[in-house]
Amino acid sequence: MQRVLSGVFAAALVLAAQAAFAQSKPPLKLGGILDMSGLYADITGAGSEVAAKMAAEDFGGEVLGRKIEIIAADHLNKADLAANIARDMLDNQGVEMIFDVAASATALAAGEIAKAHNKIVIFNGPGSIRLSNEACGPYTVHYVFDTFAQANVTGLAAVKQGLDSWFFLTADYAFGQDLEKDTTNVVLKNGGKVLGSVRHPLNTSDFSSYLLQAQSSKAKVIGLANAGGDTINAIKQAAEFGLTKGGQKLSPLLAFVTDIDSVGLETAQGLLLAEAFYWDLNDDTRAFSKRFMERVKRVPTSAQAGVYSSVLHYLKAVKAAGTTDSAAVMKIMKDTPINDMFAKNGKIREDGRMVHDMYLFEVKKPLESKGRWDDYKLLATISGNDAFQSLELSRCPLVKK
Structure with a gap:
C-alpha cells in the first residue's frame, strides 16, 4: 500500500510539474x-x-x-x-x-x-x-x-442587365480609388461607359453636392465606391433626392448586411451587391x-x-x-x-x-422578407477563379511569371 501511495504521489508530482511548465x-x-x-x-x-x-x-x-x-x-x-x-x-x-x-x-x-x-x-x-x-x-x-472581386461580380452583373453607363461616388483613399478603377475596367471591358466621378472625404455626412453631380450626369448607374457609414448615408440621401425614382440605379460596390439593416429594405430593395458570406x-x-x-x-x-x-x-x-x-x-x-x-x-x-x-445578391423587397436580417436573394455563385484577379495579372513581386 505504501508503494502504491508513493507511486500515486510521484505521478501527481509529475503532472503538477508538467502543468507548471505549461503555465510557464x-x-x-x-x-x-x-x-x-x-x-x-x-x-x-x-x-x-x-x-x-x-x-x-x-x-x-x-x-x-x-x-x-x-x-x-x-x-x-x-x-x-x-x-x-x-x-x-x-x-x-x-x-x-x-x-x-x-x-x-x-x-x-x-x-x-x-x-x-x-x-x-x-x-x-x-x-x-x-x-x-x-x-x-x-x-x-x-x-x-477585394476591390477586383467586388467590381468583377457587381459591375459585370449590372452591365449584363443593360446598366451600361456609370457615374462614381468615390471615397478619397486607397480603397475607394481602387474600387472605382477596378469597376471602371469591368464596365469598359464589357462595352459600357463611364460618364464621370466625384471623390468625397472619408466619413462624409452630407452627400448632396456629390449626388447632384451624379444626377446631372444622367448615368444609368451611380456606383458607390465607398463603405460602411459612407455607403449608408449615400443610399439614404439618394432616396431623399429621388434619384432612384428618376430612373437611376444605385450600385453599392461594397455593402454588408449591417449596412442594409441600417438603411432598411424600403430604401435598399432591389440593390445588387457582391458578398463573400451571408448568414443564411x-x-x-x-x-x-x-x-x-x-x-x-x-x-x-x-x-x-x-x-x-x-x-x-x-x-x-x-x-x-x-x-x-x-x-x-x-x-x-x-x-x-x-x-x-x-x-x-x-x-x-x-x-x-x-x-x-463569391456571391451576387439582390436586396429583398419588404414583403419578401421574413424578418430582420432576412435581406438577400441569392442570384448567382461565382467561383473564386472567376471572381478574383488571376495570378497572370498579379503585380505582386512574389509571383513567378
Missing part, C-alpha cells in the same frame, strides 16, 4: 487592429474581436502548450496610429499574428510593419487590391474580399451565425465570419507546424485547403490572396 509558457497572442468606434465599427469592430475569440475557444483555448489570447486595439481610422499599434503589438506585447486591420489605408500601414517584423498579418476587413499586389509580402494574407446561405452559416448572435446581438458580416475562419486556419497551421515560426506556419496555411462555414476548398495563393466563391 507565455500565451500565444493574436492582435486585432480594428475600427471600434468609427464608420466601419459594425462591419468589423467588437464583432471581429468576438469572432477571433470564438475561433480560439472552438480550437480548444491553447496550442503547443500555450494559452491563446486575443487582444484588440482601435486604430480610429488613422494610418499612422495603425502602424504604431502594430509596432507596439509586435515589439512590446509579444503578438505573433495580426488580424483584420479594417480599412485599406490602415491595413497598408500596419502591413508594412508586419512585413518588417516577418510576422503573419491576415486582412479581413480591408478591400484594396494593393494588399495582394504591390503591397504583398511572404506572410501577408488577404482573406475575405446554408446550415453551416446559420449555425455559426446563431452562436455569434448570442454574443453580439446581430448577424456576422463577411469580414467577421472571415476573422473566425482565418484565425482557426492559422491555429490549425501552428499546431501542425509545431511552431509559431512565420515561414513554417505560412507554408502549411498555403498548402492546406480551407473548408469551413466561410469557404469550401478555399486556397491561399502565392500572392497571399485567399481564393473562394
Whole structure:
C-alpha cells in the first residue's frame, strides 16, 4: 500500500510539474487592429474581436502548450496610429499574428510593419487590391474580399442587365480609388461607359453636392465606391433626392448586411451587391451565425465570419507546424485547403490572396422578407477563379511569371 501511495504521489508530482511548465509558457497572442468606434465599427469592430475569440475557444483555448489570447486595439481610422499599434503589438506585447486591420489605408500601414517584423498579418476587413499586389509580402494574407472581386461580380452583373453607363461616388483613399478603377475596367471591358466621378472625404455626412453631380450626369448607374457609414448615408440621401425614382440605379460596390439593416429594405430593395458570406446561405452559416448572435446581438458580416475562419486556419497551421515560426506556419496555411462555414476548398495563393466563391445578391423587397436580417436573394455563385484577379495579372513581386 505504501508503494502504491508513493507511486500515486510521484505521478501527481509529475503532472503538477508538467502543468507548471505549461503555465510557464507565455500565451500565444493574436492582435486585432480594428475600427471600434468609427464608420466601419459594425462591419468589423467588437464583432471581429468576438469572432477571433470564438475561433480560439472552438480550437480548444491553447496550442503547443500555450494559452491563446486575443487582444484588440482601435486604430480610429488613422494610418499612422495603425502602424504604431502594430509596432507596439509586435515589439512590446509579444503578438505573433495580426488580424483584420479594417480599412485599406490602415491595413497598408500596419502591413508594412508586419512585413518588417516577418510576422503573419491576415486582412479581413480591408478591400484594396494593393494588399495582394504591390503591397504583398511572404506572410501577408488577404482573406475575405477585394476591390477586383467586388467590381468583377457587381459591375459585370449590372452591365449584363443593360446598366451600361456609370457615374462614381468615390471615397478619397486607397480603397475607394481602387474600387472605382477596378469597376471602371469591368464596365469598359464589357462595352459600357463611364460618364464621370466625384471623390468625397472619408466619413462624409452630407452627400448632396456629390449626388447632384451624379444626377446631372444622367448615368444609368451611380456606383458607390465607398463603405460602411459612407455607403449608408449615400443610399439614404439618394432616396431623399429621388434619384432612384428618376430612373437611376444605385450600385453599392461594397455593402454588408449591417449596412442594409441600417438603411432598411424600403430604401435598399432591389440593390445588387457582391458578398463573400451571408448568414443564411446554408446550415453551416446559420449555425455559426446563431452562436455569434448570442454574443453580439446581430448577424456576422463577411469580414467577421472571415476573422473566425482565418484565425482557426492559422491555429490549425501552428499546431501542425509545431511552431509559431512565420515561414513554417505560412507554408502549411498555403498548402492546406480551407473548408469551413466561410469557404469550401478555399486556397491561399502565392500572392497571399485567399481564393473562394463569391456571391451576387439582390436586396429583398419588404414583403419578401421574413424578418430582420432576412435581406438577400441569392442570384448567382461565382467561383473564386472567376471572381478574383488571376495570378497572370498579379503585380505582386512574389509571383513567378
